Every structure is written in C-alpha cells, then in structure tokens.
Amino acid sequence: MRYVEEFRDPKAARALIARIAEVADAIGATKDEPVRIMEICGGHTHAIFRYGLDKLVHEGIEFIHGPGCPVCVLPMARVDECVEIAERPGVIFTTFGDAMRVPGTKGSLMQAKARGADVRMVYSPLDALELARRNPDREVVFFGLGFETTTPSTALTLLQAAREQIPNFSIFCNHITVPPPLKALLDDPWMMLDGFVGPGHVSMVIGVHAYDFIAADYGKPIVVAGFEPLDLLQSVLMVLEQIRYGRAEVENQYARVVPEHGNPISLKAIDEVYEPRPSFEWRGLGEIDASGLRIRPAFAAWDAEEKFGIGYAAGPRHVAEPEGCACGQVMTGRIKPTACPRFGAGCSPETPLGALMVSSEGACAAYWQYGGARVAAE
Template sequence: MKYASEFRDPKAARALLAEIAATCDRIGATRDKPVHIMEICGGHTHAIFRYGLDRLTHPGIEFIHGPGCPVCVLPMARVDECVELAERPEVIFCTFGDAMRVPGHRKSLLQAKAAGADIRMVYSPLDALEIARRNPAREVVFFGLGFETTTPSTALSIQAAAREGLGNFSVFCNHITVPEPIKALLDDPDMVLDGFVGPGHVSMVIGTHPYDFIARDYGKPIVVAGFEPTDLLQSVLMVLRQIEAGRAEVENQYARVVPEHGNPVSLAAIADVYERRPSFEWRGLGEIDASGLRIRDAYRAFDAEAKFGIGYGAAQGRTVVPEAEGCACGAVMTGRMKPTACPQFGKGCTPDMPLGALMVSSEGACAAYWQYGGARGVAAR
C-alpha cells in the first residue's frame, strides 16, 4: 500500500479539513453562499463520495460534478452507431466494459450482444488488435473511447496495425478532449463556478499548460489533483487559498505523477494518428468546436467511420437522437443539477434499468450517488 496509505492518513485528512474550514470562514463561505468547485473528472466524483468528502468538508464548499466521464458525454446517437456496427454479420465489435450497458435509442451493446451480435469486452485496444490477427476473415472494430488518457493507446494500436498491414482492424473513433468543454461551461452565463479540481490521469498525458486559459482568460483557479482523499482535500484547500489571495493560477497537486509538459511519447503518437474534428456532439452540451479527434487520412484504412460509412463519415450526415423522455443526464453531467434532483433517479432510472449513461458508467455521477449515497442522496433511493 506504499504511495497509497500515506494519502489516506486520517490524521492528515483531519488537519486538511480543519484548514479548509478555517479558510472558508475567513472568506465568508457558508451553506447559503458557498464556493462552487467543479471536479472535472468522474473518477474524482466517485472518490469524493466513496470517502465521504462531500459530508466532511465545510458546508461552504459546494462540489459541482463536471463532464469528465467519457462514456457519459457520448450522445445517444453514437451508441446507436455502435450497435449498428456491431450488428453487421462480418464485424467483431470490441469495447471497454463501461460502454456495454449505456442505453441507445433502440438498445445497448449488451442487449445487442444478447441478441446475437459478436461483441467482446476488452481491456485494451491491443486486445482488439490480437483478435484481428486471429480472425483474418472478420472485420474487427474497436470502440475508441475516452479523453486524452486512453487516446495514446488507441493511437499506438493503429500505428501497429499499419506497420503489420492488418487490413481487418479499424477504430470507431470517439476520443475527445478536456479543455474545450470546460471553455464551453465557462462561457455559459448561467454557470456559477469559482474554481476547478483538474483531472489527474488526463494531465499525466497532456501536462498542465492546456489549462492556462482557465486562469488567464476567466480568472478561475484550477488545481490538478490525485485521487486519494488527502489529494482531493489538499487540492480543495489550494483552490481556496488562491481565492483568498485573489489569485488565479494553474497549480499541480499531483506532481508525483503529472509532469508539467505531459508525456512526450504519448503526445507524439496522438499528433501522428489524429487531427481535430471541426466539431463533436456532447451529451448536454451539443456540438463543441474542435473537441473531438478523428483519424488522419494517412491512417484512413483503419477508420471505421470511413470504412463503413457511419457516424460523421456517413454521406447523408448524422442523425441527432433526443435523450429518453425524463432523462436529465445532460443537466447532471454539466453540473446544472444534482443526480438526486432528477425525478427519474432511483425510480425510472436504476442500475438495473438505466435511462442514461450516468447511472451505469463507473465514473458517472448518478452511479456515485447510488453506490455511496451521495450528498444526502440516500433518502432518494
């Protein structure tokens, strides 16, 4: 447990909580006039509720759950396109387990698998690459999903397929980027945000400078954070101290993992394989300019959109599919609503019968509230 237990030390946590409370008192943060801090990453949301930090911190702290769950932000139309690909008889469709139960307009991938589609859960795109090697007569499509954290592994797999000339392997690319949706939220006049806890795993790849605009252009502090309880408490304290001092900077609490300039090998692979899409649709946010990645023409043979004429590669254009009636995933995912405020939470939407992705994704806010009770969310169950 070395490098983990010391970040779960109760004595250190109590000291940080006391400092947070004292700082909140000094800046006048109260339950009625809280400091709104958005944790961008869904992994942070789950850690906050797993360790009860929402109940332990000063009532002047209001955690706002951000759009940092890559499964959750996918619009329903993309799930439908996955099912359409998976139901082709020549296709073996490979996906991370998180995406299996996300409902589409017609069905989820899990339901498509139960109906006979050849859908396989993998832990890495390299697993899908190996399936392609072993099944040369079948088309193997990997569901490329995630923020900058998982983007390099998909890029490296495409590069490997190109070197091998593996023509039966392709990627349905749904990789997205963190800074652009944060800018969209900051541009929303109805959003009240005082600071950010920045994503740790994403920042391990891209570094800290892509967040400079948050402090420079919007005057909001952001602290890149780790995932243990004292990581998060220290990061919240760092945000509060910036607010108290009238500063707005990008700070790195997670320096033991996150380098300032990111991972050069990963960034090189991303730059080689991908380019920015003109725009990409996000659940709850709509189309956001340059927020998604697509596969460059040099690797077009491994682009499932081009190969199968689907999604943004469809000649007739994409179909916009509305969310299920009563589903508030968009409002929850963008921090406009707490999960327990959704009238379907725990009633029409449960882990067994979900209406939206946030209830079944391992990083979804609704799943965190359901599993850990959330901020006074137990009563809603």
C-alpha cells in the same frame, strides 16, 4: 501500501479539513453562499463520495460534478451507430466494459450481443488487434472511446496495425479532449463556478498548461489533483487559498505523477494518428468546436467511419434524451443527480436510462452507491 496509506492518514486529513474550514470562514463561504468547486473528473466524484469528503469539509464548500468521463458524455446517436456496426454480418465489435451497457434508442451493445451480434469486452485495443490477427476472415472493430488518457493506446495500436498491414482491423474513433468543453462551461452564463479540481489521469498525458486559459481568460483557479483523500483535500485547500488572496493560477497538486508538459511519447502518437474534428457532440453540451479527434486520412484504411460509411463520415445526427432524463443537466452541474425526475424512478444501475448511471465514474452511480440516495429514491 507505499504511496497510498500516506495519502489516507486520518490525522493529516483532520488537519487539512480544519485548515479548509479556517480559509472558508476567512473568505465568507456559507451554506447559503458557498464556494462552488467543480471536480472535472468522474474518478474524483467517486472518491469524494467514497470517503465522505462532501460531508467532512466546511458547509460553505459545494462540489459541482463536471463532465466526468467519456462514457457519460457519449451522445445516444453514437451508441446507436456502435450497435449498427456490431450487427453487421461478419463483424466482431470490441469495447471496454463500461460502454457495453450504455443505452441508445436501439438498446445497448449488451442487448445487441443478446440479439446475436458478436460484441466482446476487451481490456485494451491491443486485445482487439490480436482478435483481428486470429480472425482474418472477420472485420474487427474497436470502439475508440476516451479522453486524452486512453487516446495514446488507441493511436499506438493503429500504428501497429498499419505497420503489419492488417486489413480487417479498424477503429470507430470517438476520442474527445477535455479543454474545449471546459471553455463551453465557462462561457455558459448559468454556470457559476469559483474554481476547479483538475483531472489527474488526463493531465498525465497533456500536462498542466492546457488549462492556462482557465486562469488567464476567466480568472478561475484550477488545481490538478490526485485521487486519494488527502490529494483532494489539499487540492480544495489550494483552490481556496487562491481565492482568498485573489490569485487565479494553474497549480499541480499531483506532481508526483503529472509532468508539467505531459508525456511527449503519448502526445507524439496522438498527433501522428489524429487530427481535430471541426465539431463533436457532447451529451448535455451539444456540438463543441474542435473537441473531438478523428483519424487522419493517411490511416483511412483503419478508420471504421470511412470503412462502414457511418458516424460523422455520414453526417452528424442527434438523438433526443429519453423523456424526463436529465443527464445533460447533471453532467453540466446545473442539478444534482437526485433532482433528476428519473433517478430511482425507472433509472437505476440495473435498468439505466442514461450513461451517468452506467459508468463506473458517473455522478448518478456515485450518488446511488455512496450517497445513500438509493434508499431515499426507494
């Protein structure tokens, strides 16, 4: 397949691996004193394990798994609020598949569905809007969840609902943005990082300059990367080359997809519909200033928080993690998934305690599926 096979070429991969080893040796990277590179995106985490890149690169390279995906960083309180909305009479609650099994203190949306709530998986917010058209006597709520990657589609759907004046459709907005939590991680004195592999899909929307502060203010290199093996290997090499020569820049390895300044149509839709929240809670990171988005007052009629008096409209609330669950520590790169006391001991894809084991981009799910950790846990 064009644009896939050439990025999986074994000969080219071996050449990149050899070059990575050469540069790692030149900068003195060892197993005991590794270069610590955080891949921000959970899609990258899964690709690293799927292709065994963590085993193939120089032993002095350590991958640190970052915030990963919006499902992974969703606090339990927001899951509880989804269940509360879904279980109200007359509501059809719609969401993407990954969010169906994320547990809260009142169970997951899948369990709410088993109890009788009308919870439906959709593939896009437009599917939810169509349900509202077909069911004018029901309130249809779409769970707006995601980084900047999915935010434009939700914004454009809300604009369509406003144009058609569909009164029984609303969005429970939990959209979040990538740069603020990266700043929070870099401000954490426990977080020892040497560089970043930047997210590819998010950057398609926001471009590469949103990460300028990482290089300018913190002196760390970041390379926006694609998702194939050669993409990731080349990105690691680019990070190492920056370290070797004392540079700290934002580079774009994924230029075939990611435009420098992002997607102007998407950015315009986001700006029209959303505004920054004063703060938003991230699982494992706590409240982070201006890291979440909320629907502007002009579109309050389609804002589920306002319509149902729930979420931040009713005031923030915090729910503690299940006892022994270390999702926050894993998500911030402080420990590996296998160091969590509940990994394989009460937490598995079949019976997840945390979102990292549920999400298709979660670090725990990656270790379970690709890392051979499931056997070790058993």
